[in-house]
Amino acid sequence: MCFFDQHRFACGDWKWGHFRQHCAKEYRIGETCGMKLIMQTVPVAQKCRLCEKIDTKERRKQAEVERVHRWGRDGNKFRASIEKSMEAIKGLEYEIQELSYERMRRLQGIGNLSAHA
Known part of the structure; x- marks a missing residue:
């Protein structure tokens, strides 16, 4: 359950953004556990x-x-x-x-x- 930004487009679609924080399950540097959670949602003015x-x-x-x-x-x-x-x-x-x-x-x-x- 590592945390990432989420980019939300004007049309409602989204994409994953930058990695932000490790969860307690992943201890290796540079690795993520595989489960993505949203740290923050970044609005994007354009369409996807x-x-x-x-x-x-x-x-x-x-x-x-x-x-x-x-x-x-x-x-x-x-x-x-x-x-x-x-x-x-x-x-x-x-x-x-x-x-x-x-x-x-x-x-x-x-x-x-x-x-x-």
């Missing part, structure tokens, strides 16, 4: 890596949607480009969904850690 990736993919998806709408107004002139963009939108939606699931898994784990703080 996963949320940044989700935001980036959302912006790319929105740009593709706007492009398809613009091309759609011109009729059949850009049919192949529209189909290509629709495939890109489907791919982006899948990637966003996978990143969102990963983020939810991490956030479910934070509830268990908060009880120790």
Whole structure:
């Protein structure tokens, strides 16, 4: 039960920070017992890596949607480009969904850690 800082991002996600204090179970210098407890929580104003990736993919998806709408107004002139963009939108939606699931898994784990703080 060694103590570490916890960095909490604006989106609610977190990551472990620097080691702060040994517990009574670990006597070797430079080693930790393996169980991490929170010494202090450090707020971070930015979003986590996963949320940044989700935001980036959302912006790319929105740009593709706007492009398809613009091309759609011109009729059949850009049919192949529209189909290509629709495939890109489907791919982006899948990637966003996978990143969102990963983020939810991490956030479910934070509830268990908060009880120790």
